[in-house]
Amino acid sequence: MLTNLKVDPEQLPKRIIVCGDPKRAALIASKLTDYRSVGENREYHSYAGTWKGVEVAVVSHGVGSPGAAVCFEELAKGGAQVMIRVGTAGSYQKEITPGSLVISSSVARQDGLTSQLVPAGFPAVADRHVVEALAQAANKHEANLKVAEGITLTLDVFYNGVLEFPHKLYQKAGVLAVEMENSALFVICALRGVKAGSILAIDGYADADLLESYNPHTEEMAKAIEAEASIALDAVIQVEI
Numbered sequence: 001m002l003t004n005l006k007v008d009p010e011q012l013p014k015r016i017i018v019c020g021d022p023k024r025a026a027l028i029a030s031k032l033t034d035y036r037s038v039g040e041n042r043e044y045h046s047y048a049g050t051w052k053g054v055e056v057a058v059v060s061h062g063v064g065s066p067g068a069a070v071c072f073e074e075l076a077k078g079g080a081q082v083m084i085r086v087g088t089a090g091s092y093q094k095e096i097t098p099g100s101l102v103i104s105s106s107v108a109r110q111d112g113l114t115s116q117l118v119p120a121g122f123p124a125v126a127d128r129h130v131v132e133a134l135a136q137a138a139n140k141h142e143a144n145l146k147v148a149e150g151i152t153l154t155l156d157v158f159y160n161g162v163l164e165f166p167h168k169l170y171q172k173a174g175v176l177a178v179e180m181e182n183s184a185l186f187v188i189c190a191l192r193g194v195k196a197g198s199i200l201a202i203d204g205y206a207d208a209d210l211l212e213s214y215n216p217h218t219e220e221m222a223k224a225i226e227a228e229a230s231i232a233l234d235a236v237i238q239v240e241i
């Protein structure tokens with residue numbers, strides 16, 4: 001039994017969609033045929049079912065890299081071979097508009113978790129086959145969906161304190177968007193031999209005052225999350241394992 005997930009590895013498919021919000025996990029799982037809960041503990045809600053005839057799991061990992069890392073490590077221990085994160089992120093670039101999607105090809109590691117796992121020079125990169133599968137699945141999705149691909153940032157901070165966020169630097173460097181768990185996903189999957197990728201729905205501009213403006217509960221976001229979920233499910237069954 002996986003200790004924190006409380007999932008029996010025998011019940012865990014090798015192709016897994018991960019996402020922060022347990023309610024999003026339930027929503028994605030509801031798209032599967034014969035979906036069932038295979039475990040529930042803390043923020044970790046796990047489901048299994050089939051997508052187009054292939055066994056897939058959907059697991060929530062909560063907010064922030066440390067808690068998410070526990071989830072990713074246990075999934076790897078449980079036999080995961082592909083993990084795709086279906087997340088949300090704030091945009092750094094004017095043309096990456098709210099409601100659009102970003103496929104993260106690699107991550108700038110500004111989280112505390114991975115710096116306690118690997119040296120500073122260790123890269124956080126998605127598996128190229130997963131990136132390709134996501135790009136192809138996105139291409140086949142509805143024509144007017146905006147999808148970009150590139151470098152994203154993982155931070156630990158969501159609401160600011162007294163220090164400046166590094167937003168302007170990363171914006172200048174061409175980073176597309178910021179979120180809070182991809183660094184942990186890409187590093188842990190690289191260490192454990194799991195193919196990883198991530199697709200993110202953009203919920204606004206990250207350099208706005210989030211305490212005032214953050215609202216991921218809009219119809220536009222529901223549509224974007226629905227689209228990224230279908231794209232990720234199509235991609236996760238395409239990758240060779």
Ligand SMILES: O=P(O)(O)O[C@H]1O[C@H](CO)[C@@H](O)[C@H]1O
Pocket residue numbers: 019020021062063064086087088089158179180181
């Ligand atoms: O929507 P999820 O997948 O949780 O991703 C983003 O949303 C949360 C912040 O609200 C953080 O977990 C961030 O990474």
Ligand SMILES: O=c1cc[nH]c(=O)[nH]1
Pocket residue numbers: 088089090091158178179180203204205206210
């Ligand atoms: O980490 C996150 C997630 C969504 N939106 C943001 O601005 N930041």
